[in-house]
Every structure is written in C-alpha cells, then in structure tokens.
Amino acid sequence: MKILVCAKRVVDANVKVRVKSDNSDVDIEHSKMSLNPFDENAIEEASRLKEAGIATEIIVVSIGSAKCADTLRTALARGCDRAILVETDMVLEPLSIAKILQQIVLRETPDLVLLGKQAIDDDANQVGQMLAGMLDYPQSTFISKIEVIGNVLLTTRELDNGTEVLELSMPAVLTADLYLNEPRFIKLPQLMLAKKKPLEHLMLSDMDIKLRSTTRLLKAFDGEVKKQCKFINTVPELFEVLQAKKVI
Amino acid sequence: MKILVITHKVTQNPESNLFNVFGAVKKLSGQCDVLVVGHNLGSIVDEIAKYKVVSKVLKLDDASLEHILVENIAKQISEIVGGYTHVLIAADSFGKNLLPRVAGILELGQISEVSAVISPNIYQKFIYAGNVLVEVEALDDIKLLTIRCTSFNEHLDLRDTQAEVEEIQYTNIISNKIKFVTINIDNKPVDLSNAKVVVTGGRSLGSKEAFDTNIRELAKCLNAGVGSTRAAVEAGYANNDAQVGQTGKIVAPLVYLAFGVSGAVQHIAGMKDSKTVIAINIDQNAPIFEYADYGLVGDLFEVIPQLLLRLQQF
Numbered sequence: 001m002k003i004l005v006c007a008k009r010v011v012d013a014n015v016k017v018r019v020k021s022d023n024s025d026v027d028i029e030h031s032k033m034s035l036n037p038f039d040e041n042a043i044e045e046a047s048r049l050k051e052a053g054i055a056t057e058i059i060v061v062s063i064g065s066a067k068c069a070d071t072l073r074t075a076l077a078r079g080c081d082r083a084i085l086v087e088t089d090m091v092l093e094p095l096s097i098a099k100i101l102q103q104i105v106l107r108e109t110p111d112l113v114l115l116g117k118q119a120i121d122d123d124a125n126q127v128g129q130m131l132a133g134m135l136d137y138p139q140s141t142f143i144s145k146i147e148v149i150g151n152v153l154l155t156t157r158e159l160d161n162g163t164e165v166l167e168l169s170m171p172a173v174l175t176a177d178l179y180l181n182e183p184r185f186i187k188l189p190q191l192m193l194a195k196k197k198p199l200e201h202l203m204l205s206d207m208d209i210k211l212r213s214t215t216r217l218l219k220a221f222d223g224e225v226k227k228q229c230k231f232i233n234t235v236p237e238l239f240e241v242l243q244a245k246k247v248i
Numbered sequence: 249m250k251i252l253v254i255t256h257k258v259t260q261n262p263e264s265n266l267f268n269v270f271g272a273v274k275k276l277s278g279q280c281d282v283l284v285v286g287h288n289l290g291s292i293v294d295e296i297a298k299y300k301v302v303s304k305v306l307k308l309d310d311a312s313l314e315h316i317l318v319e320n321i322a323k324q325i326s327e328i329v330g331g332y333t334h335v336l337i338a339a340d341s342f343g344k345n346l347l348p349r350v351a352g353i354l355e356l357g358q359i360s361e362v363s364a365v366i367s368p369n370i371y372q373k374f375i376y377a378g379n380v381l382v383e384v385e386a387l388d389d390i391k392l393l394t395i396r397c398t399s400f401n402e403h404l405d406l407r408d409t410q411a412e413v414e415e416i417q418y419t420n421i422i423s424n425k426i427k428f429v430t431i432n433i434d435n436k437p438v439d440l441s442n443a444k445v446v447v448t449g450g451r452s453l454g455s456k457e458a459f460d461t462n463i464r465e466l467a468k469c470l471n472a473g474v475g476s477t478r479a480a481v482e483a484g485y486a487n488n489d490a491q492v493g494q495t496g497k498i499v500a501p502l503v504y505l506a507f508g509v510s511g512a513v514q515h516i517a518g519m520k521d522s523k524t525v526i527a528i529n530i531d532q533n534a535p536i537f538e539y540a541d542y543g544l545v546g547d548l549f550e551v552i553p554q555l556l557l558r559l560q561q562f
Contacts (some may be wrong), residue, residue: 160340214386226541238542245503
C-alpha cells in the first residue's frame with residue numbers, strides 16, 4: 001500500500017498572530033513556522049501503518065516557498081520515505097492546493113491519500129474533501145481511527161454528537177483529526193537520516209495546471225476580544241452572579 | 249441573487265443549526281430555497297416550509313439516503329447548485345464534510361465559517377484560531393459558504409401559507425466504494441452546541457471521576473452543556489465531541505463557566521462569543537481571566553462542592 005501525505009508549513013501553534021498596522025494582511029514574516037499539527041497526525045498514522053508492515057511507501061508533498069523543504073525534512077524524519085516540494089511564491093487557496101495535489105495523485109497513484117483535517121492558519125478544512133471530489137474517490141473526514149482489513153479501510157469519524165464507522169475501498173482520501181494518534185518525538189539521529197532521503201523539487205510554473213483566485217482578502221483585524229474581568233472572592237458571590245445571569 | 253440552503257434530516261425536527269443559517273440568509277437577501285436531503289422527510293419538510301425566509305423547499309427523499317454518505321449525493325447537489333448564486337450550509341460535521349466535496353467537483357472556491365455578511369459577496373471570518381478576523385470578497389459566480397452558526401441569531405417570521413414543496417428525483421449513482429457501518433450517538437442530556445449555559449472543565453480536574461462528580465454534576469444541576477478543553481479530552485476525562493476550541497466545537501452560550509481552564513488561544517477560539525464568561529482558576533495569572541467577565545481565584549475542588557451544596561439548599 002502506497003500512501004501520500006501532505007505537509008503544510010504554518011505559523012507555529014504557540015505564536016500569537018497579529019495583523020499589519022494598515023490592516024491589509026496578517027504579519028507573519030518573522031514568525032516561527034512549523035509543520036501543521038493535523039498533518040503531523042496524518043504522517044504519524046502513515047508511519048505506523050508502515051511499521052506494521054501494511055504500508056510499503058510514504059510520499060510526502062508540500063506546496064509553497066523553498067522554505068517548505070524544512071517542513072518536508074521534518075516529515076521525512078517522522079517516517080516518510082521521499083518528499084516532493086511544489087515550489088511557488090504564490091499564496092494558494094484550498095482549491096488550488098487540491099488541484100495541484102490531484103496532479104501529484106495522478107502521477108504517483110497512491111492507494112491512500114492521508115491529510116490533516118484542517119490547517120491551523122486559515123482553518124479552512126477543505127482540501128481533503130475537494131481532492132476527493134475532483135478524483136471521485138471515497139472520503140472519510142475527521143477520522144480518529146483507521147483499520148486496514150485486506151483491501152478495505154475501516155475508519156472511525158468524529159461527528160458533532162458521536163462517531164461514525166465507514167468502510168472504504170482504495171484509493172481513498174482520509175483526513176486526520178487530532179485524536180487519531182499522538183505524534184512521536186523526533187530525535188536528532190532521525191533528523192540526520194532524513195537529510196539522506198530523496199527530496200524532489202518541482203516548480204509550480206512548470207506544471208500544467210490552471211489556477212485562479214476565488215477570493216480576495218480585503219482587510220484583516222485583530223480578532224481577539226479581551227474583557228475587563230471583575231474579580232469576586234467567594235462562592236456566595238459566585239452564586240449571586242449566577243442568579244443575576246438567570247442561570248439559577 | 250438566488251440562495252440555496254442545504255440541510256439534512258437528523259431527527260424528526262429540522263436541525264436547530266438551520267435556523268442560524270436562515271439568520272445569514274436574512275443578512276443576504278432574505279429569501280432562499282432549502283434543499284432537504286434524507287429519507288422519510290415528510291414532517292421536517294412541512295416544518296421548514298412554515299418560515300418566511302423560505303421561498304421553496306426542494307425535497308430529495310430516497311431510501312438510500314437514510315444514512316447520508318457524501319459520495320451518494322455530492323454529484324447531484326453539484327448539479328442543483330448550478331441554478332444559484334449563493335449556497336449556504338451550517339459549518340457542522342455534515343456541512344464541513346459535504347460542501348468542499350461539491351466545491352471540488354465544480355472547481356469552485358469555498359469560504360468556511362462565515363461569521364458576518366458585509367455585502368452579497370463580502371464576508372467576515374476568523375482565521376488563526378480566532379486571533380485574526382478577515383474580510384474577504386468571494387469572486388466566483390456561485391458563492392459556497394459554510395456558516396458559523398453561533399454568529400447568526402435572527403428572529404424568523406412565519407409565513408401565512410406553507411411554501412411550495414418540490415420533489416426532486418434522486419439521480420445520484422450509489423457509490424460502491426464506500427459503505428456505512430455504524431453510528432454511535434452520544435446521548436447527552438443537553439446538546440453542547442445549543443446550550444444556553446456551558447460548564448467546562450480543564451485538565452486540572454485530574455481524573456475522569458473528578459470530572460464526572462464536579463463538572464458533569466454541576467452541569468446537570470444547571471441544565472447546562474458539558475464542555476472540555478483539548479487537554480482534558482486527551483487525558484480521557486471527556487469524549488472528543490465535548491472539546492471546545494479551534495478544532496473542536498464553537499459555542500456561544502449566554503453563560504460560559506470555565507473551571508480549571510487556563511485559556512490557551514485555541515480554547516478561547518471556541519468560546520469567546522459567549523455572552524458572559526465566568527472563570528474559576530487557582531492561578532490568578534491564568535490567561536482565561538483576560539477573556540472573562542467574572543473571575544474567581546480559587547480551588548475548583550472547594551468551589552464546586554460548595555456551589556453544589558448551595559444549589560441543593562436553594
């Protein structure tokens with residue numbers, strides 16, 4: 001079984017993102033960047049499937065600036081076998097990412113495409129579903145469990161009010177929830193080893209894909225709303241607040 | 249402008265989320281068609297047809313849609329969508345699973361979790377775990393939008409007579425690539441997403457037993473929904489669907505009670521629209537107090553039992 005995983009380079013989850021003073025966009029030029037946490041779950045799961053003797057090869061793709069090579073090295077250290085960097089300086093929307101991934105899927109013909117359910121920068125939660133729609137593959141999104149039984153995938157999906165189990169034939173697209181697994185801690189030797197693994201460089205401009213913008217960013221605001229906290233000291237006071245707010 | 253709202257059958261009644269989506273419709277043009285997908289839709293279609301915002305109900309009823317798999321409806325929906333300028337769906341686990349697939353089939357863009365409508369083609373939405381609010385213009389002829397339900401709460405008038413109902417024949421091919429196996433619904437006394445009061449516990453509860461005897465018990469007494477931080481879910485104190493935050497549920501109750509919640513930005517993203525936030529934390533420097541209306545610095549293991557005792561005496 002051949003698995004394709006994706007690695008998005010995003011602002012680290014611990015960075016508090018601010019907007020530019022002219023409100024034109026976010027200001028992330030000097031922010032610490034990391035592998036998208038949900039992609040980390042997808043990569044971890046792929047690595048476990050390989051260690052279990054189920055997967056034979058894991059290919060990781062990243063789309064973006066040349067700096068995504070760092071993100072790909074992290075993914076290789078996490079157990080991927082080879083990496084593909086689709087380089088572009090354009091800021092791409094989920095639809096464009098899905099179209100590029102579609103080309104990669106047609107070239108690599110993986111049995112399973114495993115992605116993070118969303119990226120923690122744009123929080124769009126679209127690429128996996130779009131890709132599945134374009135390829136006419138079955139999809140199981142927000143998954144917290146995968147079992148491979150012969151040629152079928154038994155997946156558990158997280159719903160708003162419970163879980164759902166779906167059985168998919170391959171090829172298929174799956175998107176990982178945080179509860180899929182606990183990604184491993186990477187040690188230095190693995191990072192060193194990852195440098196020896198193959199990393200293929202493609203220029204987006206050389207690929208025959210028509211991309212367009214479907215949205216235009218007009219303004220960005222600080223979304224944080226801080227409040228003036230009134231401190232109370234005792235449980236009876238708390239009880240009074242609850243009464244005033246008609247909770248009781 | 250021609251708006252289509254997509255919904256599905258979960259219970260005998262329309263999803264409460266649908267009424268929030270209607271709120272977004274009112275901010276656009278005020279009228280929409282509603283596509284209802286599922287099986288045995290009779291009563292739910294009649295209920296939806298009562299509302300003034302609804303021009304027409306499109307009923308897509310088929311036995312194979314008893315349990316909906318997107319593979320079995322996305323193609324047909326992508327054909328129906330062609331007749332509209334705006335397609336709206338709640339940003340819940342159904343909408344988030346379906347609409348991007350439709351977008352992929354049609355090669356259209358989608359705007360996720362719209363929180364405000366500025367004009368017919370300009371919307372606001374949060375990115376970076378709610379740290380940043382952006383205003384974006386949708387450039388496609390058909391605008392595909394998932395709606396952040398907590399952001400829209402409009403009064404909905406009823407019609408004098410029922411809206412027209414059009415039966416749509418099911419034409420989608422049933423996929424042989426995917427099969428529904430089972431569904432496990434958590435039966436909670438109060439639905440977290442729509443609860444007027446939410447009681448949330450963090451990792452400092454220390455154990456599932458402590459979570460149950462404190463957070464769940466208090467929630468029960470207050471008829472509140474039970475929320476949890478990601479850390480508490482990962483520690484096994486609560487199920488995944490109780491997680492409030494960037495990657496979990498977005499809630500906006502009238503009162504949000506946070507016990508032992510530190511206030512990571514990812515958690516704040518899921519609850520900051522709550523009307524009143526009350527935080528109880530032993531650490532007076534916990535960031536949660538910056539987002540709270542009322543704060544009590546104290547040990548939740550002392551505060552909750554005292555509160556429960558007072559509630560029993562009340």
